[in-house]
Amino acid sequence: MKKVSVIVPCYNMEKYLDNCFKSLINQTYKNLEIIFINDGSSDKTLNLLRKWEGEERLNFTLINQENKGISVTRNVGLRRATGDYIYFLDPDDIIFPTLIEELVNMLEDDKYDYSYCKFTRIRDGKKYEDFNFKNKKDKFIILNKTDTLKRFLVHNLRWCVWNKLFKANIIKDNNIFFQEDCRYGEDAYFCFEYFKHMTKPGILTDKVLYYYTQRKSSLTHSAFNERRLDCYYSLNPIVNECSAMLEIVPYAHALRAMVACEMLYYIKKSNYSNGNVIAQIIEWQTQDVPYLKKCKYISNYMKNLIPLVPKLAKILLKKRLKNKSLALPKSLNNFN
Secondary structure, eight states: OOOEEEEEEESSOTTTHHHHHHHHHTOSOOOEEEEEEEESOSSSHHHHHHHHTTOTTSOEEEEEEOOOOHHHHHHHHHHHOOSSEEEEOOTTSEEOTTHHHHHHHHTTTSOOSEEEEEEEEEETTEEEEOOSOOOSSOSEEEEOHHHHHHHHHTTSSOSOSTTEEEEHHHHHHTTOOOOTTOSSOHHHHHHHHHHHTOSSOEEEEEEEEEEEEOOTTOGGGSOOOGGGHHHHHHHHHHHHHHTTOTTTHHHHHHHHHHHHHHHHHHHHHSOOOOHHHHHHHHHHHHHHGGGGGGOSOOOHHHHHHGGGHHHHHHHHHHHHOOOTTOOOOGGGGGOO
8 A cells, every 4th residue: 555645834824734634534535644734833733733643643744943934834744755756735625525535546546647536615704615526427537648738727727736646656756846936826836747747647536525715815716915916937948948848838827917916916906006016017919818718627707807908007097097197008909
């Protein structure tokens, strides 16, 4: 039975840790190496981790460090991991008892380089099933490297790491780590680097095995602030690396366009009014949006959002820009 290293970064997670431990104890797959990293929590997270440290039903390793951020923390776990497979778990989420077993079984005959499951988002007590894959014909979906990259870049394959099982040898042989200077969107670059080094297809199940909790305090779902710009900047290396893969190039640019669209959406929801930043995001977005028409696998959400972006941008500029000398980017006039 192959070993799975489960890497769990923790920062101020005292409210969620008991449920996290219970979900790990209840896993039907037992050959687990659980690596908890306390990232300088200021609440009772460390005390709770130490309480569970002696749990006989878990192969438990506790690492305590000063606060260094999610990317550094996950990399610490990766360097400590000794398993054949790597799984990343966020402690405020809920995993089904069979999640790890099913993801491992999908890779058992070594025909595939990653396994993937669907998830359900929980926000404000309501459940929203991930809509990107609805496979009515077959139990599993098989994707080669090119299709994996295409779907991933336009978010048809989710950018998160916690609904995927990775092979440790691919990570270690290719020195794949999270970008430690990135504060937002760190999962995207890690997944891209992993998929880029695939030599076998990936396998996906239509089954929901993960409950993802969207907390109001999460940067991913909160109002716009300039930390979100890190996500855009982190995508530039991806676009540059894709330049040698002609079939993938439109999808890389589409990825940046979608991120810029998302930033404009969150600006609209907030009171943010830095005109220079808004104008820069609009300029980014208008440069890359034409590539979207060349891509398959674009979600209905983006198909509906994209036509509204030029109008949204003009409204934002009119309402928010305090510097009246700042002109509307000319590229916006190309959109009807």
